[in-house]
Amino acid sequence: MTSDARPAPTAPELLASLTDSVRDRMPQTIAELSQLVRIPSVSWDGFDPAHVRASAEATAELLRGLKVFDRVDIVQAPVAAGSDTLGQPAVLARREPRAGRPTVLLYAHHDVQPPGDETLWDSPAFEPTVRGDRLYGRGAADDKAGVIAHVAAIRTLVETVGDPDVGIVVFIEGEEEFGSRSFRALLDAHRDTLAADVIVVADSDNWTIDTPSLTVGLRGNAAFTLTISTLAHASHSGMLGGAAPDAMMAAVRLLASLHNDDGSVAVEGMRAHEQEVPDDDEERFRHEAGLLPGVTPIGRGRILSRLWAQPAITVTGIDAPSVQNASNTLLPSVSVKISARVAPGQSAAEAFEALRAHLEAHAPFGAHLEFGHVDLGNPFLVDTSGWGADEARQAMRDAWGAEPQLTGVGGSIPFIADLAEAFPDAHVLVTGVEDPDTRAHSPNESLHLGVLRRAILTEAVLLARLNNRSQ
Structure with missing residues (x-):
C-alpha cells in the first residue's frame, strides 16, 4: 500500500527546464x-568476453564524461567463493552526498542476450536501426537503454540545477543475462560504495507507450538441465522398438507430466501468490504474445495473475538428433533445459525441490534422471509504502502526464532480493524503458524513442526532487 499523502508536483519552472534539456539532448x-x-x-559462455570488456569501457567513459563522480571503476569479482574464475566486468561509480541529501543507486546492465537466428532480424542485430519511432537492435532496450537513461538523466540534472548535492551511485552490471553469477561477490566487495537510501533498477517495462509502470512484483526462477536415460547404448529401432524404452519417449512422457490439461503447472508444492491484478485484456495479450489464430491461452485464473503471481514451467532447450540427421535409432539419453518461474512468496530453492521430487516420482519405465547446472533466483515483492515509491510515482506523473500503473512482471531479476537483503532500509524502485512491443530477448528487439525520452525525464525529475530532499 502507498501512503495517502501524495507529494506535491514538481515546480513548473524546474519541470520545464528538465523537459527542454532532455528533448534537446535526444540526438546525442x-x-x-x-x-x-x-x-x-x-x-554467455562461448561468446568473446572481449566484447563485454569493450562495452564496460564504453560505459565507463560515458560516466566519466559527466564529470560528477568522485571515481568511476571497472570491477570484477569471482563467480563463486574460492573460485579463480572472475565474472564479467561491471562499472561502478560514486558521488558522495552533501548537505544532508540522500544517496540514490542507479542500476542497469550492459550485457545482452545472444542475437539468435540472424535470419529472423529485419536489420542486423548489432547495427542499431531507426524505423518509425523505434530503435531496433539487440540491447537497444534490454538493457543498454537503462544505461543511457541513467547517463542522460544525470546530464540533465547537472545542466538544469548545476552541481548537485544528492549522492549518486551508478552500478552497471556485466552479466545479468548470464545469471548475475558474481553479483553477490561484487556486493560483498563493494558494499560501502553501493550503499544508498534509494535504489532504482531500470530493467523493467511500462504498461503502454503512454502509461508508465512501477514494477512491484517479480517472479523468481529455477533453471536446470535434466538428462533422462533408459539404455546403456543406442539400438536399432526396428529390432528392439516396442519393447526397449527409448529415452525420447520417456522424456516426452515425463515432461508432459509437468502440466495439467489446461496448461497450468501440475507440480505439487509449487505455489501461487494471492494478489490483485488489473482486468484482463485478452486481445492485448494475444497481440503481445503473438498467438496464432485459433491458439488459446494456457493456465487458469486471470491472465495477469498467470503471468505475475503463478508459477510457470518451460522447456527451453533439448539435445537430440535433428530431423535431418535422425536415424532409425532408440536414443539411450536425452537432455533438456527447464526454466521454471517461481511465484512471489515462495523461495526458488523450495520450488526447485518440488520440481525435483515431481520428476523423480513421475520418471516412466524406471528412467534414470540426472540434474545439473542448477540456477536459482528468488522472487521479490516491492514495498510501496515508503516515501521513495511516492516520489517515484510523482516523478512519473510529472514526466508522463499520466497516472503510473503498479504492475507485476513475469520475468525474474533475482539480484534485487540480494540488494534488499544487503540494504534493508533502502527504498527499492523497479522502473524501465521497455513497452509491450519491445520483444526483449527476441529477434527485432526494439525501443520506443518516446518512451526513452519520458523514462529519462522521469529519472531526471526524481533526481531533482531527491536533490531538494533532506533524509
Missing part, C-alpha cells in the same frame, strides 16, 4: 545508445 542520447548497441556484449 540516441547516438550514445547506438554506440553501445554496436558492441556485441553477450555475456
